[in-house]
Amino acid sequence: MVSITASIWNINKKIDYIVSHPYRVVSEISKVQTAVAHNNRYLPILLADNENNIDEIRDILRASREKNQKSLEVMKTQYLGDPKDIIILEAALNDLDMAMLKSADVFEGQKRDSQEVTQYFEHEIEALRLHVEDDLKTIKDFSSNKVLELRDRADESSQRAIVYAVALGILLLVFTFYLLRNENSRNEELNRRQEVLQDALNSAKKANDAKRAFLSRMSHEIRTPMNAIIGMTTIAFNYLDDQKRLTDCLSKITFSSKHLLMLINDVLDMSKIEDGKLNVNNETFDLKKLVGALVDIHYPQAIAKDQSFEVVISGFEEEKLIGDPLRVNQILINLLSNAIKFTPKGGKIKLDIKKLRCRRDKIWLRFVVQDNGIGMKQEFLEHLYEPFEQADNGVAKKYGGTGLGMAITKNLVSLMDGAINVKSEENVGTSFSVDLPFGLPKTEVTANPTLDELKVLVVDDDRDCCEHTSILLEKMGVYVDWVLNGYEAVGKVRTSLESGQGCYDVCFIDWCMPDLNGVETAKRIREYVGPDTLIIIISAYDWSAIEQQARAAGVDAFIPKPFFASTLYNTLLTVSQKGELNIEAIESAKANYEFHGQKILLAEDNDLNAEIAVELLHLVGLEVDCAENGQEALDMFLQSAPDEYALVLMDIQMPVMNGYDAAKAMRNSPHAAASDIPIIAMTANAFRDDVQAALDAGMNGHLPKPIDVDVLYQTIAGYVK
Known part of the structure; x- marks a missing residue:
């Protein structure tokens, strides 16, 4: 932009230069030429026709001379050529002017056509005039050429200036557009920030309103269980002799306390989250x-x-x-x-x-x-x-x-x-x-007994459940068929028997199915298969309400949903093991081991596993008390006499309380036998880590499932005399 402005300024300067130097010299030369030509043409006439105007003629010549001198002064300052040209011109003009003035004195009173006048002008004046004309022409030609040269330069500069001006205009437009765009962006950014601030203000107001409403709700939420706790505590003090009413009050106090704890935990967790102090464990x-x-x-x-x-x-x-x-x-x-x-x-x-x-x-x-x-x-x-x-x-x-x-x-x-x-x-x-x-943890792979001789039927109206169960069983080497309702299951069993393919070893039947429920399906299947097939009801619900009816229909056991691989595997191992208990093994055990008069506490949630374990323990004279979960086993132990149980066989995966927690609770209890009673883990979890976990929980040993009869009796013999 600075260069463009300088170029334009230079053009203007050149134009001024042309006007004030060569062009002005040309102009002054023209004046001198005009004056010379005028004097040369009209002086003879004036001399001849104005006999009484000699003084005026002299004044005219002097005035012309003065004008010429002024022009010479201008040319001296403006002429760009050789200064000698002006000096020569000035000398020639002086000679001409002097000759002109002389003519007025010499030829005063003579006629125009006088021979002397004519000769003087032709020979003397004309020669001087031509000399002046030549000098003027030299200066004029140089100045004219200079004018043309400078004009060409000015034209070139003008073209460049035009290009620069166009470029400058474009740059100005771009710059203006850029400024406008930036201004627009700044305005948009300001508007956006204002919107963000307004949203933040609205959010803050909303958050404050929400917190006020939250505090109001929390006041009500906390006071409700607190009132219940205080009220029920007061009532309980008045009914200390009424066991039923006292139990009811304590139950309600427990429920209200848990509800209050849940409220407090929510608030504390939210506080930790907002402070960034909530951690995740692995x-x-x-x-x-x-x-x-x-x-x-x-x-x-x-x-x-x-x-x-x-x-x-x-x-x-x-x-x-x-x-x-x-x-x-x-x-x-x-x-x-x-x-x-x-x-x-x-x-x-x-x-x-x-x-x-x-x-x-x-x-x-x-x-x-x-x-x-x-x-x-x-x-x-x-x-x-x-x-x-x-x-x-x-x-x-x-x-x-x-x-x-x-x-x-x-x-x-x-x-x-x-x-x-x-x-x-x-x-x-x-x-x-x-x-x-x-x-996924890295686990040691242990050899598992083969189940490839088992044939299983899965009956469930949930296709996903059937497919999932089928995949798990097939990975265990089990042959699996599955159907989606009770009628198909009965037809499948009948077809298998009639075609000579043999009976199913196990039937897993869902309890809640449309049209034909699990109990009725089991009853109809039992009519075809007799006592050889194991029928198990699977359900996500508490089956205690139908247990008596189901067993009457021929159901052998119950297992819960959802299915896990270990649940299915343990169940099928139990079925497989039950068939392996032959007369020879029983007679051999009875001959080598005898524990009459001793009682064992067995914690086992699986009915089939419990049935087999009890049968094996009875064979060697042991009395057995069974618990269905860890909490029940703990309660039975705490309520027992100091020497009532000689040993505890503890399953690990149980509902309510697992075997590890139950063993720890027994060891830490005030019971007289807490530190001495042998506790043996009995579980399908047979990895090294599982064995160590059992020992860490305070157990004395570990028996893997399926149960090996000799190992079972040998382990018991190590603790029971």
Whole structure:
């Protein structure tokens, strides 16, 4: 831009130069030429016709001379050529002027056509005039050429200036556009910041309103269980002699205390999350145990509301995972509790666990919690994971809660590098999908007894359950058939017998099926197969209500859903082992071992395993008390006399309380035999880590399943005299 301005200034300077130098010289030369020509032409006439005007003629000549001198002065300062040219011209003009003045003196009074005048002008004046003309021409030609040269330069400079000007105009336009765009961007940025600030202000106001509403709700939520605790405590003091009323009060106090603890935990967890102090652990845990605990917690809640509750696992057989079981449990408890809370009576709750993908030592699982409850409005879904948010005050008042559960759940999922998605429709239901990654521990592979001689039939109206069970069994070497209803199952059994393919060794039959339920299906199958086939009812529900009816129909045992590989494997091992107990083994055991008068406490949740173990123990004279879970075994031990039990056989994977925890509780109890009583683990978990875990829990030894009769008796003999 500076160069363009300088170029334009230079052009103007050149134009001024042309005007003030060569061009002006040419102009002055023209004046001199005019004066010379005028004097030369008209002086003879004046001399001849103005006899009385000699003085005026002299004045005219002097005036002309003065004008010429002025022109010469201008030319001296403006002429760009050789200064001698001006000096020569000046001398020639002086000679001419002097000759002109002389003519006025010499030829005064003579006629125009006088021969002397004519000769003087032709010879003297004309020669001087021509000399002046030549000098003028020299100066004029030089100055004219200079004018043309400078004009050409000016034209070139003008063209460049035009190009520069156009470029400058374009640059100015671009620069102006850039400034306008930047200004527009700044305005947009200012508007955006204003919107952000306004949104932040609105969010802050909304957060404050939500927190005020939260504090109001929390005041009510906390006071409700506190009132119950205080009130029930007061009532309990007045009924110390009434065991039934006291138990009722303590039960309600316990429930209210747990509810109050849940509220406090939510607030503390949210506080930790906001402060960035909530950590995620990585440890090996048992998915089967975690799912069992979820079922134990939520199944009674669902039954209390007349809801169906189901857990389905499909697509994988891994049970040991590396992750944070506490946080996984917390996520699923939040989702399942909400599903039960916001689903009316008669509704359905389902937890579906499936494998997304598996790579080397890592597996991704998807947990889907579905319900057909009240659902949520689409506009609320945008704020679902915000702290202190609930759909509306009516929901808060009707269902209670802190409004922190989903915010905590979202943060826990994020901390575990997972993802959570929700689909919901008002008055239709809600589906939460949680994808979480887990590590897979390195385990030692142990040889397992072959099951390839077993033939199994699976009957379930859930196709995913059938396919999942079939995959697990086929990996164990079992021949598997599956059908989707009771009528097909009965037809399958009949066809197998009539075609000579033989009877099924085991039939797994779902309890709740449409048209023909599990008990009726078992009854009809039993009519065809007789006593040789083992019929097992599978169910996600408490089967105590139908147990008597089922056994009358020919059912041998019950196992819970969802199916895990270890559950199926242990059951089939029991079936296989039961067939291997022959007369020779029994007689050999009776001859070598005898423990009459001794009593053993057996903790075993599987009916078939318990039946076999009791039979083997009775063969050598042992009395047996059976417990169905770790908590029941602990209670029986605590209520026993100091020397009542000679030994405890403890299964590991049990509901309510597992074998490890039960053994630790026994060792730490005030019972007189707590430190001395032998506790032997009896489980299908036969890895080195499992053996060490049993010893760490305070157990004395480890018996792997399936039970080897000689090893069992030899182990007992080492502790029972």
